[in-house]
Amino acid sequence: MNSNVVHFEDLGHAYRPSRWVFQNYNATVKRGSTFALLGPNGCGKTTLLKIMLGALKPTKGTIKVEGRMAFVPQLFHVTFDYSVLDMVLMGRAKHVGVFSQPSAADEEAAMASLERFGITNLAHRPFHELSGGQRQLVIFARALVSEADILILDEPTSALDLKNQIVVLDWITRLSHQDGLTVLFTTHHPHHALAVADEVLLMLGKKSFAYGESGDVLTEENLHTLYGVDLKLLPFEHKGLHHETLVPVLPHLDREASRSAERFKIRA
């Protein structure tokens, strides 16, 4: 079994001739790892995702994907008020014949998936009544029930409140470590990537990118190039383990030195 599930070489895409979104990207995603994709809006994150999912053919380069993929989109808009169970059941599409309806086994698999995420009590609620975090979990359940090997998430935390962000990030690591899934997600939050991802791809520009282990790639210089803001890498200890996180430095803080001194003096 190949340990690489996604591999692309010299990948590039242009929606219109000579209007490249990105060019010459190389990267490899290993089986069972967590992979983060960072970049500002409009740099082609969604394009790259679509290429990986097979919804778009790249203009240049090759991409190889081994294994079944499941997709968790960023915005979830359903016209009709399906129940949660119906939504999860839809993940079984690959297992149900074209002219058949889902069987009892499919329904059981759906319930089992809901149980995995601890949301069986929501099974018969209408999907649109759920909060953002709950919806995200339901879509996770749907991705899981399709027995996919690779989970691709488009900005899974951007619409969530703090608690749900943590829940989702926690699940990402659990799925990767406990269930052995390969998880690939895009995000705007470098500290999430740092906390959760094994490897990171920074989409720095049309032709430049940085790829490698998260600790190596998420440096202050790279992030400054990527976002144009200052970020400080802060190590800290928690329960005897060493962690690192990234904190943005607000530009005006230098000028308002006296004010910030006041604020932090009170705390100290």
Place this chain on the structure above:
Amino acid sequence: MTEATIENRAVPTVSVPRLRFTQRYGWVIPLLLGALVLLAMLASLCIGAYPLRFGRAAQIVMRLAWPFPMPANPPWNIKELTVVQIIRLPRVLLATLAGIGLGMSGTALQGMMRNPLVGPDIVGVTSGAAFGGVLAMLFDWPPAGIIALAFLGGMVAMFCTFSLAKLARGESNSMILILAGVFIGAFFLAAAGLVQYIAPDSVTRTITYWLLGTFVGADQQKVWMIAIPTLFGGSMLMTLRWRLNLLSLGDLDAKTLGINVGMLRWSIIALVSLIVASQVAVSGIIGWVGLVVPHCARMLVGPDHRRLLPTAAMLGGLFVLGLDDITRSVVKAELPVGVLTALIGTPVICILFWKTQSKGWEHE
């Protein structure tokens, strides 16, 4: 604290998922409606100028349907048999099949286009089929030819609608798709009017009456013209009904879930076009059924197409059959059924629209 209260406190609240009534018993509703449709058909046979009792009508129909020879000395007289076999039964079958076809087409289109505000008449299929049918009548083609040309007209209209929407970069935007459908529909309707204008007088009269939507003149041939495509196309749609759920999620989503979106979409369009073409070819333009019936069905059994499609089919059959019964009995001059469906459909859709807008369909 007394023991009693301690005990009360100690009883845990079990979180058992509570099913909506429609979820637990939802499968019963299509079954009931199916039986109701068959009963309604029998009852409709009793409506008309010639007096016929329900029991007698049921007797005759059962013996007609039972694939063995008719009894030599039947309890009914030959006039009753004539009235049932030649006059009323074809019309009842025609109306029911039209309703079933329109109900299913509307549901499939709404699911596929992710918008509850569409129906075959809004999206352009009906007008395209009408144009095709009218053209075939002008060339004096046989019935199979009329359906074929109507089917082609419907497909061309849908293709134009989707192409127009694509030009406006709105293939996934349902509002643009609907607008495109309205424009294309209007165009084909005007084209049908043109054909009517240039047709010789004898053909014109047939065309005019027919364009208003009517079941007058139902005979065995027309029943077969609508039965075969509707029952066949309908059965195919039924087998695909769970996939409609997937299609209603969105293109990218559906694709990543593992279905061939393009193929499924065009298969559904072809089936809908076939069903609508056969309906338009035998009874003209009947609008609003494909819009209103899926709504009511959704209110009854929820949006899951596994239950929704059969429910909409049966409800559609009941609706159109009921309206045709009204035109046959109450109204003095024969009112085209298309007029009635519009008169009833428009206020119903307004009420449904306002009611659900206050609850909210679109959740984004």
Place this chain on the structure above:
Amino acid sequence: MINTNSPRELLWLGPFACIALVALGLLRPLPSFAPPARSRIVMDAAGRSVQIEVPYRGTAITWWGSFPNWYLQHTHAPETVLYAGGSRDRAFFSNNIMSWVYPQVVKNDRLWKDNAIAAGRGPYVEVESLLAFDPGAYIGAGSSGGPLPLLRRVGLPVVHTWDPHRKLEEGMFEPARIESALVGHPERGEAMISRYRQSFAELNQELKPSTLSNHPRILMMGDFVRDKIHLSVVGPKGMYSEVYYPRVGVANAAIGFMSTTMDAERILAMDPDIVFLYGSNNGPIPMQGPESFLQDPRWKGMKAVRDRRVYRLPSGDAPGNLLCGPILARWMAEIAHPDQLQPRTREALRKIIEDDFGYRLNDDQIDIVLHMNENSDQPGYERFTRNYNANQEGKPTQ
């Protein structure tokens, strides 16, 4: 490919299968009525030999409008009418001479039922109500529409009395022959036809149309009261233009116009010498009469309006009328060529009805037929007044 997981999935198949079975049941051969034990054969206009049961049970008339009128003229047998039409037909019928001769037909409610001939409800509704009667024959026009083909297919006695392909006068003679044969008196039909021919021969002798130098141009038209836009005119084809006008020595002002639906401009362009208006003021479809026509600003420029030569046609739906056709022709001739003819229309009308039906029309009734109230002011109409001949000094009355 299709695996069924539970029978619930296939519940929809139930109603579908039932409907399919019932539709298949339609394929069975049509029910058919047994032929009568004793019968006679009547040839209908489509060339079919129809078996009519003897003794004859009566006729159900299934065409809208004039048929009851003509049927009674041809057969002289009001007792054979089982069904004559709807309420609109009854209103039409009441304006006709036959309703005076046979008042029992007008009064009998059972003969006039609206269900059967509700125009526009389609042939199949009509069949249902027609089945409720049990006539010896259903008669009607010979076209492919209507309830008759269906009734014939199940073996009921259907007699087409008129074929649209018959030309002109043959199309008038045929119903007379068929209907009188139907009631068992074919000689009545023949008698009417020969009297018709004789009346025209007499008119021809008196008028000598071939020798006339002046052929006034006639416009025969209908102006609907409720619809001011569409006017219908009698065109160059048909009984009037091709048969009557030559015999009466007039020409059709509408020659050269192919359509029979006109607009006002084209009518003005025709500029006829005389205008005949058909229809009547009361009745289901009111049509303009001479009085409002003469006041109508559209027609002020017309020569006929300036000369006030606008007349309402006599009632009685001629010319498709074997009985009164010659009377109508005489009436037209007397208006167009007053010097050539004696004023004898009233007498001719009275004589025909009296000879044929034994009914003497009184002066009031003849006034109604000739629309005296509408036409009396127009030039030349004095000759049609009731005591005209008696009042003429020195002129012999005949």
